[in-house]
Amino acid sequence: MVSKNISHPILFIFLVSCNFSCSSAQTWIRAGYWYTGSDFPLPEVNSALFTHLICAFANVNFSTYQLSTPSAHEQNFSSFTDIVKRKNPSITTLLSIWNGKAATTQLILGQRANFSVLSKMLENPSNRKSFIESSINVARRYGFQGIDLLWPWLNTASYMINMEKLLDEWRAAVTSEARNSDLPRLTLTMAVRYIPTFESLIYPVESMKRNLDWAHVVAYDYHLHLKENVTGAYAALYDHSSYVNTDYGIKQWLNYSFPASKLVLGLPYHSYAWTIANPKDNNGIGAPASGFAVTKDGSMSYKLIKWYTRSYGGLIAYNDTYVVNYCTVGSTWINFDDVEAIRSKIAYVKAKKLLGTNVFQVGNDDEIWALSRAAQEEGNDHEKKPRLLLVIVLSVTSVVILIAFVVCFWQRELLKTRGMIVLGRSRSTSTSAVDSDAPNLKVYRFSSLKVATNNFSSENKLGEGGWIWSRLQG
Numbered sequence: 258m259v260s261k262n263i264s265h266p267i268l269f270i271f272l273v274s275c276n277f278s279c280s281s282a283q284t285w286i287r288a289g290y291w292y293t294g295s296d297f298p299l300p301e302v303n304s305a306l307f308t309h310l311i312c313a314f315a316n317v318n319f320s321t322y323q324l325s326t327p328s329a330h331e332q333n334f335s336s337f338t339d340i341v342k343r344k345n346p347s348i349t350t351l352l353s354i355w356n357g358k359a360a361t362t363q364l365i366l367g368q369r370a371n372f373s374v375l376s377k378m379l380e381n382p383s384n385r386k387s388f389i390e391s392s393i394n395v396a397r398r399y400g401f402q403g404i405d406l407l408w409p410w411l412n413t414a415s416y417m418i419n420m421e422k423l424l425d426e427w428r429a430a431v432t433s434e435a436r437n438s439d440l441p442r443l444t445l446t447m448a449v450r451y452i453p454t455f456e457s458l459i460y461p462v463e464s465m466k467r468n469l470d471w472a473h474v475v476a477y478d479y480h481l482h483l484k485e486n487v488t489g490a491y492a493a494l495y496d497h498s499s500y501v502n503t504d505y506g507i508k509q510w511l512n513y514s515f516p517a518s519k520l521v522l523g524l525p526y527h528s529y530a531w532t533i534a535n536p537k538d539n540n541g542i543g544a545p546a547s548g549f550a551v552t553k554d555g556s557m558s559y560k561l562i563k564w565y566t567r568s569y570g571g572l573i574a575y576n577d578t579y580v581v582n583y584c585t586v587g588s589t590w591i592n593f594d595d596v597e598a599i600r601s602k603i604a605y606v607k608a609k610k611l612l613g614t615n616v617f618q619v620g621n622d623d624e625i626w627a628l629s630r631a632a633q634e635e636g637n638d639h640e641k642k643p644r645l646l647l648v649i650v651l652s653v654t655s656v657v658i659l660i661a662f663v664v665c666f667w668q669r670e671l672l673k674t675r676g677m678i679v680l681g682r683s684r685s686t687s688t689s690a691v692d693s694d695a696p697n698l699k700v701y702r703f704s705s706l707k708v709a710t711n712n713f714s715s716e717n718k719l720g721e722g723g724w725i726w727s728r729l730q731g
């Protein structure tokens with residue numbers, strides 16, 4: 258059959274062009290955290306939507322300054338890389354370090370968090386050495402390709418100075434380890450505040466530039482019901498009434514000559530619900546508020562926000578002045594990043610020529626990965642422009658060759674048989690596009706969800722919120 262013959266040149270050219278585009282350097286980071294303490298099963302993470310996934314969190318032992326993984330989650334760390342590579346063999350995996358749990362509990366309880374373990378580790382050269390060595394060992398043991406340090410609250414001058422030393426030593430250690438092991442060097446990344454300054458202090462920008470593969474900006478938790486009595490935009494890209502917004506922070510990072518090519522923008526897949534004083538006062542930001550709503554600390558995953566607003570018939574609005582979505586249900590007001598806000602932020606990342614985005618945290622996306630898909634689609638034009646040209650040129654060429662081939666063949670066949678050629682058409686049955694109106698989406702009843710989540714308690718779900726950052730911004 259003719260159709261069988263002609264499929265080869267197309268396939269061949271297609272494969273060539275695909276190979277070409279797949280082999281060009283990775284230029285756009287789409288990273289995301291997965292938290293071992295969350296209840297979102299790792300095998301369900303659609304890792305094809307990401308270029309990097311970060312397994313969170315290993316702790317620092319306060320007597321040895323070595324890394325330890327929470328024993329209940331040992332398995333989650335050791336199998337992480339294998340599991341996420343099933344859906345995306347080219348994904349890069351990182352191990353994130355954060356001495357969080359004790360400090361987080363203190364933050365939840367409204368106490369001052371105790372970060373003494375990390376600061377003691379930083380202070381002393383031999384502590385830094387054991388930390389660095391064990392971080393490399395643990396990362397290698399579990400097959401990670403990089404290490405991430407999550408500690409965005411450098412708030413004393415000595416932290417800043419010691420962090421500079423740590424980063425120099427760490428980079429030297431991963432470089433020499435790579436040389437000795439013949440493995441690719443471990444990637445080094447770090448989470449930083451939305452702005453490089455803290456009171457009169459400034460991050461060790463030069464050392465970060467030298468040593469990190471990238472820094473990702475915690476560009477959320479700007480306004481929290483815990484601290485404020487008027488609603489504010491949680492992760493505003495712009496805010497003309499205050500400096501606490503992403504655009505201001507990014508401009509500061511760039512002004513302090515941190516390179517755009519090493520800056521990754523944090524995207525929150527969660528937010529907080531506020532109780533507003535006057536339910537009629539629902540036009541968005543700046544309404545008097547009296548605390549939180551819905552969950553025990555107000556924190557809600559994007560998935561829960563979507564479910565909640567759908568269940569209660571709340572209308573989601575978008576304010577492009579701030580780049581934020583918001584919704585009012587009775588006296589509950591939620592502002593968050595929906596697809597529109599995510600798209601605008603990706604466009605911003607492109608315009609500023611930043612390196613990409615990093616999600617906290619991937620399991621909070623909804624059932625159809627709406628946010629991650631939006632981020633991927635929006636980011637793809639950026640990645641693929643030069644390739645697109647190549648693909649078009651190759652496609653046009655292949656079509657021309659194909660037509661010539663078909664014409665030749667057809668004429669010959671026609672002469673031989675005087676028959677008719679019927680090109681078989683196979684119907685494309687693409688199942689990859691997810692219909693957002695799919696009727697089989699699971700819809701939970703509010704009451705059963707409430708029970709299932711223990712009245713939306715976040716106490717057992719330390720990862721749902723981003724509130725680990727709270728009180729650290731602004």
Ligand SMILES: *[C@@H]1O[C@H](CO)[C@@H](O)[C@H](O)[C@H]1NC(C)=O
Pocket residue numbers: 292293294295296297298299300330332333
């Ligand atoms: C972590 O690993 C254990 C098995 O060791 C598994 O039962 C659990 O579901 C994993 N946690 C998540 C969030 O996937």
Ligand SMILES: *[C@@H]1O[C@H](CO)[C@@H](O)[C@H](O)[C@H]1NC(C)=O
Pocket residue numbers: 318319320321325
């Ligand atoms: C810290 O390390 C010491 C010595 O190896 C060990 O005995 C202790 O249990 C560790 N602590 C934690 C919290 O892992």
Ligand SMILES: *[C@@H]1O[C@H](CO)[C@@H](O)[C@H](O)[C@H]1NC(C)=O
Pocket residue numbers: 319371372373374
């Ligand atoms: C902070 O934690 C360290 C180690 O866990 C402990 O030794 C210290 O007493 C704590 N400090 C405060 C103020 O709780």
Ligand SMILES: *[C@@H]1O[C@H](CO)[C@@H](O)[C@H](O)[C@H]1NC(C)=O
Pocket residue numbers: 486487545
């Ligand atoms: C909100 O808090 C500010 C101080 O942070 C206070 O001056 C103001 O009176 C408070 N407003 C209300 C309505 O409670």
Ligand SMILES: *[C@@H]1O[C@H](CO)[C@@H](O)[C@H](O)[C@H]1NC(C)=O
Pocket residue numbers: 509512513514
């Ligand atoms: C930009 O950075 C310089 C230091 O490099 C600082 O002196 C200046 O105040 C910064 N500009 C703004 C607008 O913050």
Ligand SMILES: *[C@@H]1O[C@H](CO)[C@@H](O)[C@H](O)[C@H]1NC(C)=O
Pocket residue numbers: 540541542543575576577578579
């Ligand atoms: C965005 O919100 C602010 C404050 O609530 C409001 O003044 C402004 O008109 C809104 N803009 C749009 C486009 O909705």
Ligand SMILES: *[C@@H]1O[C@H](CO)[C@@H](O)[C@H](O)[C@H]1NC(C)=O
Pocket residue numbers: 711712
């Ligand atoms: C959940 O809240 C309801 C009241 O809103 C209460 O009766 C129930 O005991 C709570 N359940 C749990 C597990 O906290």
